[in-house]
Amino acid sequence: MPVQWRALEAWMKKFTFKLAATLALLVMAAGAGVLYATLAPGNRQHLGNSSCAGCHLAGDRVNAENASILTASQEILCGQCHPKAIQVSHPSGFAPKNKPPAAYPLDWKGDLTCSTCHEIHNSGNGLMRGTQRGKALCLSCHNDQFFAKMRDRGVSTQVGHLGGGSFVAAFLDVYSAKCMSCHDQRGNPKFATAVDQSGVVRHAGSSVNHPIGVNYKKSTIYGGYRPMHMISKKILLPDGKLSCVSCHQGYAGEHGKLVMNNTGSALCFECHDL
Ligand code: HEC
Ligand code: HEC
Ligand code: HEC
Ligand code: HEC
Ligand code: HEC
Ligand code: HEC
Ligand code: HEC
Structure with missing residues (x-):
């Protein structure tokens, strides 16, 4: 600073x-x-x-x-x-x-x-x-x-608010908030992402719509999900929450790359136990 x-x-x-x-x-x-x-x-x-x-x-x-x-x-x-x-x-x-x-x-x-x-x-x-x-x-x-x-x-x-460009959904982790600072409705519509009222990520390409901001461990209690210690370390759960960086690499040369290849829905099955 x-x-x-x-x-x-x-x-x-x-x-x-x-x-x-x-x-x-x-x-x-x-x-x-x-x-x-x-x-x-x-x-x-x-x-x-x-x-x-x-x-x-x-x-x-x-x-x-x-x-x-x-x-x-x-x-x-x-x-x-x-x-x-x-x-x-x-x-x-x-x-x-x-x-x-x-x-x-x-x-x-x-x-x-x-x-x-x-x-x-x-x-x-x-x-x-x-x-x-x-x-x-x-x-x-x-x-x-x-x-x-x-x-x-x-x-x-004279700018009105000092924390300009301040859209941050309060239930999101810091990384998702960072992603949303560019990927909200203001950017390129092709890559615009929304987090709706129920906390669902809505990708512009509607590739996957998925809950975000939910506590993974709590979700596993009801079954249908693999225990937290069994999922790949590449999947990050900041503060225990589902985040953009659970599926996307946050810091990579290839911006936005998935944390793992999703052929055969491999990424999905890391967490989902159906
Ligand atoms: C619709 C009217 C309105 C507009 C437009 C407005 N203000 Fe104010 N502002 C007020 C009122 C009323 C107060 C309360 C203090 C007072 O009466 O002076 C206030 C208070 C403030 C204070 C706090 C003063 C203190 O000592 O706590 C600041 C700083 C300020 N305004 C700056 C601005 C700036 C900079 C802008 C332009 C971005 C602006 N205002 C636009 C009406 C307005
Ligand atoms: C005294 C006038 C004034 C009041 C009262 C005011 N704003 Fe603003 N606001 C501004 C100005 C000036 C800007 C800058 C607009 C621009 O981009 O030209 C702004 C921009 C914004 C932005 C977009 C930029 C950013 O900082 O994220 C948001 C969101 C916003 N205001 C929300 C609010 C909310 C919520 C309230 C009530 C809690 C509020 N404003 C009350 C003057 C005001
Ligand atoms: C500084 C702004 C900015 C931030 C922060 C940001 N992105 Fe992006 N992202 C972009 C831009 C710009 C593009 C490319 C858009 C274009 O090509 O028009 C993009 C593209 C993407 C793509 C599509 C890649 C492709 O080619 O299909 C993904 C996925 C993505 N971002 C995910 C993320 C994730 C996840 C985060 C948070 C970890 C994030 N982005 C943070 C600006 C940003
Ligand atoms: C459900 C979430 C949500 C609520 C509640 C909300 N906003 Fe927003 N607001 C957004 C989003 C998302 C954007 C950015 C997209 C856009 O520009 O429309 C935004 C943008 C803004 C901007 C900046 C627009 C620009 O063009 O720069 C202002 C100012 C603003 N909101 C003020 C308010 C005020 C005042 C309220 C309360 C009446 C409010 N917002 C309530 C989600 C919300
Ligand atoms: C985040 C809160 C919020 C939501 C959600 C919201 N409004 Fe509003 N709306 C406001 C506020 C604040 C005002 C200004 C009230 C005032 O002037 O006292 C307003 C004003 C209005 C007005 C008066 C004309 C105007 O534009 O100021 C109409 C009509 C209106 N809203 C319709 C709607 C409709 C229809 C929806 C649903 C699609 C909706 N609003 C959703 C906060 C909201
Ligand atoms: C459950 C996993 C998952 C989560 C959580 C997730 N994404 Fe994605 N995202 C994907 C998949 C899968 C694709 C499609 C990638 C592909 O086809 O290469 C994708 C594609 C994208 C794209 C490319 C354009 C599009 O709409 O298809 C962007 C931008 C993007 N994601 C941003 C985000 C942002 C920002 C967040 C957090 C708010 C997020 N994603 C959360 C799995 C996820
Ligand atoms: C990081 C772990 C994780 C990954 C990776 C993941 N999911 Fe999920 N998914 C969850 C959790 C946890 C929930 C339940 C959230 C809740 O409790 O609301 C969920 C919920 C869902 C739901 C909503 C179902 C319902 O009944 O609420 C769908 C649909 C879904 N996932 C599809 C996918 C797809 C498709 C993929 C792969 C692109 C994927 N998921 C990748 C953890 C994951």
């Missing part, structure tokens, strides 16, 4: 928003034991393939009038898939003293939240509301003095 970045990080820590930290804890508590999903391939619109009832009390009957009645705060709902967007980020989930311009609506309880800046069901362009970007966006609500008194003139914060 470059020295300036560390200094900036230390500086950020000092000024870290207590609100964001509290919310992060709330999300972790709420998220325990829940499987998180990404968009299934096909619908490019953000959340277009998600269950509406996951967020809207009206479920499938959601419309513009009742859409604001959500099953939990947006910090919780959105934080499940975007945990970093609520840490070291613009504060969210509080009632501001001054009402922002109409282009940046507060929620029903008067809170500034994710949907104040983001158009949830849009696609592309960071899902931003309005046409202002960068510092100009910030100046829609803040004045110049607000940034002038900051030691870096606010430049470090």
Whole structure:
């Protein structure tokens, strides 16, 4: 890590928003034991393939009038898939003293939240509301003095969230999360991979759809799987979990190569005992 970045990080820590930290804890508590999903391939619109009832009390009957009645705060709902967007980020989930311009609506309880800046069901362009970007966006609500008194003139914060590109499904191991940082819906559609609501990897080529993030040992209890000590050492189970690197080599000259030849479904039978 470059020295300036560390200094900036230390500086950020000092000024870290207590609100964001509290919310992060709330999300972790709420998220325990829940499987998180990404968009299934096909619908490019953000959340277009998600269950509406996951967020809207009206479920499938959601419309513009009742859409604001959500099953939990947006910090919780959105934080499940975007945990970093609520840490070291613009504060969210509080009632501001001054009402922002109409282009940046507060929620029903008067809170500034994710949907104040983001158009949830849009696609592309960071899902931003309005046409202002960068510092100009910030100046829609803040004045110049607000940034002038900051030691870096606010430049470090004007990106919105410091943990950019932060999609990490919380139940995935670190390696799968790394793979998904490139193989999510943003990359080449031919190689785009999704992890859906039930924790199933959906390969674009639909070669194999497979559970991921599940504890291998627990699965073996019910039979149908070979005991953990009998499976090839080439199959990695980080934290005991099914991972992209259980089937694919994580670090190899031939990127994405399977951990072993799958002729006759040899890879599958390493684990499956049918
Ligand atoms: C991750 C949570 C989440 C999911 C899943 C979700 N929505 Fe929403 N939706 C929101 C939020 C947040 C808003 C903004 C609410 C507000 O303005 O107070 C919203 C707004 C809306 C609106 C109002 C118009 C707009 O675009 O702002 C409609 C209509 C809507 N959603 C329909 C749907 C439908 C249909 C589905 C299922 C395919 C769905 N939503 C799934 C969170 C979600
Ligand atoms: C089920 C998981 C899931 C949930 C819940 C979710 N997102 Fe996302 N979000 C994604 C995925 C996957 C992408 C990347 C694909 C894309 O750009 O559509 C994404 C992308 C984004 C982006 C960046 C879009 C871009 O073009 O760069 C924003 C902003 C965003 N989400 C905000 C939100 C907000 C706000 C909520 C809560 C209402 C939310 N998300 C809830 C999965 C989710
Ligand atoms: C929709 C209005 C709105 C927009 C847009 C907005 N802010 Fe804010 N921001 C607020 C409000 C309200 C607060 C709460 C503190 C206050 O009232 O000044 C706040 C707080 C902050 C804080 C925390 C201050 C502290 O001392 O804890 C920072 C830093 C900040 N904003 C930076 C930015 C940056 C950078 C941007 C552009 C990416 C931005 N804001 C865009 C409304 C907004
Ligand atoms: C004050 C405005 C503001 C608020 C409030 C806000 N964001 Fe953002 N967000 C931004 C800006 C600015 C960007 C950068 C957009 C771009 O790419 O141009 C961004 C980008 C994102 C991205 C994509 C890039 C990344 O960092 O991964 C996600 C995901 C996201 N926001 C989620 C959220 C969630 C979830 C919330 C609520 C907890 C939220 N945002 C609240 C301003 C905001
Ligand atoms: C830095 C971005 C990045 C990361 C991280 C990444 N990949 Fe890839 N991957 C790519 C690109 C780019 C391609 C080739 C796409 C193309 O040719 O257009 C690819 C291709 C693949 C292929 C297809 C190979 C083929 O030729 O059929 C597999 C399989 C694959 N990746 C698996 C993985 C796995 C598993 C991980 C995590 C261990 C991972 N990737 C991490 C960028 C990435
Ligand atoms: C149960 C084993 C298994 C798991 C787990 C798995 N894959 Fe695969 N993957 C395969 C097989 C088998 C193929 C087909 C390879 C071939 O035909 O050479 C494949 C193919 C791919 C491809 C090539 C394009 C396509 O869609 O066929 C990509 C990219 C890829 N996997 C990425 C991932 C990523 C990212 C993860 C983790 C999120 C993952 N895989 C998890 C077995 C798996
Ligand atoms: C690393 C071990 C491992 C490998 C390799 C593996 N699987 Fe699996 N597979 C599992 C486990 C464990 C489950 C059960 C997960 C759960 O408990 O939900 C499973 C579940 C499945 C399921 C869902 C069945 C159900 O009833 O839930 C299918 C289908 C499947 N595997 C097919 C395959 C195929 C095809 C291959 C080869 C490309 C393969 N598996 C390779 C461990 C593995």
